[in-house]
Amino acid sequence: MRSGVLIAVAAMVFVVALANYAVQFPLNDWLTWGAFTYPVAFLITDLSNRAFGPARARRVVYAGFVLAVALSIWLATPRIAVASGVAFLATQLWDIAIFNRLRHQDWWRAPLASSVLASALDTAIFFSVAFAGTGLPWTTWAIGDYAVKLGVAAVMLIPFGALRLWIRPWTGQQPTGQQPAGQQQS
Template identity: 55%
Template sequence: MKAIIFGVLAMAATVVASNILVEYPLPGVLADWLTYGAFTYPVAFLVTDLTNRARGAGAARIVVLAGFALAVVLSLIFADTRIAIASGSAFLIAQMLDVTIFDKLRQATWWKAPLVSSGIGSAVDTALFFSIAFAGTGLPWDTWALGDFTAKVIMALTCLAPFRLLMAVVTPRLNAEPAQG
């Protein structure tokens, strides 16, 4: 239970930080391509994947749902309302997809499940989030989405190292329950 609570808190903190940081573009020439949120949000996939590896898809879904609920409430307080709604919508769909894909690939080579599930989840999250949060605002949301997705892919590759290191701490659940949904 302690691991689930830690996962929920880590998930909520990551999402709230990302929802605040997405409002701040990088300076200079990168301002039309990236926000600071692109570098924090991929940690949510790391949290989901580690929970899935250690406790199975059911526990990962609990972390996603509870983290989602807490993050949306906090984001409504600390971030723009439109961003909180977009984030909540994109987050829930992308993270549940991540859990399902990871669970189906769990028996593959150690890097395949986190990389593929995070990559597909990131694509879905980026498309949903940026179109809901920024379409019609006059902001460069299409290039932010492209830059964000590129950063998420790079971060997914970068997060493989901590995932591999943390696998030594968590016991992989080889016989997890079948994915639902």
């Protein structure tokens, strides 16, 4: 299981750093390249939540947050790194909560609902912190970005649906030797 968490963290860092680099390159007044890469972070979070449960999924988010922000300062700008970090931490944790709440419904509801809702918040936080007051067309970038995130959320159901057949779902049971937070060993 530890290797699975490390793979998830590495994938998260790669996707977030790539998105923070790509957001610096607008396609037009409505879209940046980051719109196509960042939504994959929600797939990674949802797969982590399915496989490891919410506590370990949060660990993937925390580790991804620290490493991706540090890397983004170098690949992008400090302002983009801070905007990304604030948006990432808030929205990925919200994604985990939504996914976990819906995890026992039809297989596609949890990843779709959590990605769509968290993407809306992510877009609002990231673009306002990263670009407000810069003179850049950040509001139209945000609209275009969110539209792409909606499309990518739908498309990411394909790999989620395929991978969920290989990933054993978390049952709520702690691995041997570990206790949930706040519970004493009996």
